[in-house]
Amino acid sequence: MISQRAKYGLRALVMIAGAKDGKTFAISEIAETQRIPKKFLEQILLELKRHGIVDSRRGREGGYFLRQLAAEVTYGDVLRAIDGPLALLPCLSIVAYRKCEDCRSESDCEIRHVFARVAESTRSVLDQTSIRDS
Numbered sequence: 044m045i046s047q048r049a050k051y052g053l054r055a056l057v058m059i060a061g062a063k064d065g066k067t068f069a070i071s072e073i074a075e076t077q078r079i080p081k082k083f084l085e086q087i088l089l090e091l092k093r094h095g096i097v098d099s100r101r102g103r104e105g106g107y108f109l110r111q112l113a114a115e116v117t118y119g120d121v122l123r124a125i126d127g128p129l130a131l132l133p134c135l136s137i138v139a140y141r142k143c144e145d146c147r148s149e150s151d152c153e154i155r156h157v158f159a160r161v162a163e164s165t166r167s168v169l170d171q172t173s174i175r176d177s
Contacts (some may be wrong), residue, residue, distance in 0.1 A: 062109075070107070130158075
């Protein structure tokens with residue numbers, strides 16, 4: 044299950060991705076339109092900025108905008124930035140691999156084999172679906 048934080052982040056990014064002619068969005072505008080608590084949204088957008096997904100501009104015409112094309116930002120990118128690794132088992136994570144402490148052998152682990160298929164399918168969908176596709 045994805046976090047509420049990730050859901051809010053995705054909703055905000057889909058809104059930002061729909062901008063026309065280089066328009067930026069103020070936090071208050073996104074918060075009101077998407078019904079996201081403003082303070083929570085500020086934290087989420089700062090995290091997305093730290094991961095290079097969005098950037099911001101100050102001033103009268105300021106606000107948040109995508110650093111990349113909407114077609115280049117995937118659901119997988121956003122979920123990893125906000126929630127961390129996608130894998131359900133640490134031994135299947137690409138970005139945060141850890142050997143399971145109670146496992147004798149990864150190659151003989153029946154549980155790992157099943158969840159490897161789940162992880163592969165999940166990554167495939169999330170990494171091939173951009174926020175433009177929403």
